[in-house]
Amino acid sequence: MKWLEVHIHTNHGGLETVEAFLSGLGIDDVVIDDETEFHEFLEENRKSWDYVDEELLKKEAGASRIIFYLEENEAGFARLGEVRIALAEFKAAHSDCGPLRMTLDNLKEEDWAFGWQKYYKPMEIGSRLLVIPEWEKDKTDCKGRVPLILDPGLSFGTGSHATTQLCLQALEQVVKPGDSVLDLGCGSGILSIAALKLGAASAHAVDIDDKCLDVAYENAALNGIGKDRYTVWTGDVLSDECLQARLGGNYNVVVANIVADVILGLAPMVRRFLKPRGLFLCSGIIDDRAVEVANGLRRSGWAILETRQESGWFAYTCR
Template sequence: MKWLELHIDTNHGGLETVETLLSTLGIDGLVIDDEEEFQDFLENNHQYWDYVDEDLEQSMRGKSRVTFYLPADETGFSKMGQVRIALAKLKQERSDCGSLLMTLENLEDADWENNWKQYYKPMEIGERLLVIPQWLQSEPKVKKLLSQGRVPLILDPGLTFGTGSHATTRLCLTALEQHIRGGERVLDLGCGSGILSIAALRLGAASATAVDIDDKCLTVAYENAALNGIGKDTYTVLVGDVLSDETARRQVGGGYQIVVANIVADVIKGLAPMVRSFLAEGGLFLCSGIIDDRAEEVADALRAAGLEILETRSAEGWFSYLCR
């Protein structure tokens, strides 16, 4: 079935007016993009990131937009005409709702369901790993690389963030590949999709525990683990904040040969003084998600916590540290 995707550009103050106008025409199920809410979100959640893509900020600058969908048939085009007439009338009556420009795109159901898949390809990481989107397992190139000894790490990128495409994830995967010898217990803090802990198990770790503050990790990480033939006998996913919750820290426990945290600088600085409580004697702490202009600051915090930085890696303006 074909659809019409329509956008109405307004401003923050005009959003409610446009929503009301569409509602009176029987159009609900709206998608709202609002610059003020976007900026408020960034301001109130800045502890979770050190970098926001400039293109994303630019795309939201001065923008408040209402998006809605109509069937690409006689009924839909008729309804679009009603919206156009109502907007023209609103422009005459109000001058404080922005441009009220309406634009149109044609879509098909298949576009929504499948087109995003074209952006994901198999990725060779280091000397051993091969990250494979679930639907590409039978590709000739994938089969060839696996026949050459690559270790498969199968993911469903549609489930959540954490696919191996970001530089910080690749830095961690490369380090894990070099330091997983077999039989280790691994702790993945801020696990997201579970990619790092699942990779550790695929590389030979004996068991892994993954932790995140977002309860979506329970579904996503376990589903990605299942794609790789990994069950709950060796893989445990927990929800909690080890920085602020003593109960979560007790639940996680200690004795891990490798602790990995691909998060952000402030969280890594907070983890630094407590990470030894998670580590076994001689264990390794691998951290990433550190943007270049905060790299030295984080390194100083790691050293101040008594950790020795053994290896430093960087790529595309991001850093990772391997510590003992």
């Protein structure tokens, strides 16, 4: 049996947070490699040497990581894809946890890209949408569904994660022709582009990661959507007042597929972006924080109209 050795690079302070993140994804058998253990080893064995190579010190500086293993087969590749998608969302809210970069020891990055494409197939979501990887578009029969074409690369949303699917299902229910939509934490742009394909007249999208700018615009172009209808910005909407001003208001729908802490931070401020009786769709909420987030939303004046859940993740439709 072949195995993939997966590393998530963090820092000493982020080890427990990343370990809990992986546990939330059902990955509990991990190995922790911590820079502090290296320095403790040096201190405890100082009498054994009088020189340590500077290159080794540089290599170990800040080097903390969590290692886990997946079988090198279809299920392992699918699992790896889920972790990558969730990690991209997690990274946006945990800048204090270091690089949060995923690497593989037993597989070249270009081989991973090829393998992932092999297992990423068109997905029917809800009753209307069909998410299609760009490399499958010419051989896919949409069967009356709305095609949503994506080339997500290695680090952005693909539609396969439960949190994204919950948002897409909600958008399918609430987006009306002519609506304007704001997507906070857009990643690949999948949610805002889906809203446009479902009939929205315009959409704006924001992400803290500037890599998302090109990816979202490229995915929009794959769906025949130009910058006349779709605008993407980068920045932290929680703290950047200039960005908040640029976003303006009068959106029919605001969607945020992020993490619980960011949703709690957004809850008091989202209403300024919405028209009266506009809707706030939020997802990315793991089950053990669902009640906490629901209570936080209600304290901020939101009524939860609908709750969706799948595979241990929750999403709320609020007004």
